[in-house]
Amino acid sequence: MKQHSGDGYSHGGQGTVIFVGHARLPQSLAPVGASPVVSVEIEVDMQRRRAVEVAARGVLPRAEALLREVLLDGDLDTSVSMVVDALQRRYVGPPQRAMITAVGNAYEAYVRFRQQQTVGEEVVRPAG
Numbered sequence: 001m002k003q004h005s006g007d008g009y010s011h012g013g014q015g016t017v018i019f020v021g022h023a024r025l026p027q028s029l030a031p032v033g034a035s036p037v038v039s040v041e042i043e044v045d046m047q048r049r050r051a052v053e054v055a056a057r058g059v060l061p062r063a064e065a066l067l068r069e070v071l072l073d074g075d076l077d078t079s080v081s082m083v084v085d086a087l088q089r090r091y092v093g094p095p096q097r098a099m100i101t102a103v104g105n106a107y108e109a110y111v112r113f114r115q116q117q118t119v120g121e122e123v124v125r126p127a128g
Contacts, residue, residue, distance in 0.1 A: 015045060015046055015047055016043050016044060016045050016046065016052060017043070017044055017046055017110075017113065018041050018042070018043045018044075019041070019042050019043075019044060019106045019107070019109040019110045019113070020039060020040070020041050020042075020105075020106055020109065021039070021040045021042075021101070021102040021103055021104065021105030021106030021107070021108075021109065022037050022038065022039050022040075022102055022105060023037070023038050023097075023098040023099070023100075023101035023102040023105065024036055024037055024038075024098060025037065025038055025058065025094075025095060025098045026094050026095075026098075028094075035058060036058075037058055038056065038057070038058040038059055038095065038098045038099055038101075038102045039056065039057040039058060039102060040054070040055075040056045040067065040099070040102040040103050040105075040106050041053075041054065041055045041056070041106070042054055042071060042076075042103075042106045042107075042110070044076055044110060046114075046117075048075075049075050049076050049077065050074070050075055050076060051071040051072055051076055051079060052072070053072075054067050054068045054071045054072060056099075056102075058098075059095060059099060060095070062091075063091055063095065063099060066083075066086060066087070066090060066091055067083060067099070067103065069086075070082050070083040070086045071083055071103075076107070076110065080103060080104075080107045083103055084100050084103065084104070087099055087100050087103075088100070
């Protein structure tokens with residue numbers, strides 16, 4: 001089992017790809033002088049299709065902990081739908097929608113990447 005460093009970043013992530021999603025916070029929630037953008041990074045082991053690390057910026061610490069708890073729990077396809085559900089049930093407040101959008105955008109990047117890989121593999125395979 002992969003060990004997590006606890007600093008928001010994994011170490012030695014061979015075979016992993018980092019997917020990033022962004023979303024805008026409501027203007028009234030953005031701290032003065034800070035970016036009103038929520039960013040979510042999901043590092044994925046592409047062979048196992050599992051998130052191995054999660055980091056977030058522009059969110060409160062408990063929100064990031066919830067993202068990590070749910071996303072690191074199972075295969076990525078299942079975990080993303082579970083994190084949206086968990087955010088809707090367990091994280092109530094104005095930043096909720098931005099967090100859901102950022103996670104969704106990161107997941108969409110993952111899906112697009114996998115589709116591109118599949119198309120690339122089909123081109124390389126000999127017909128036969």
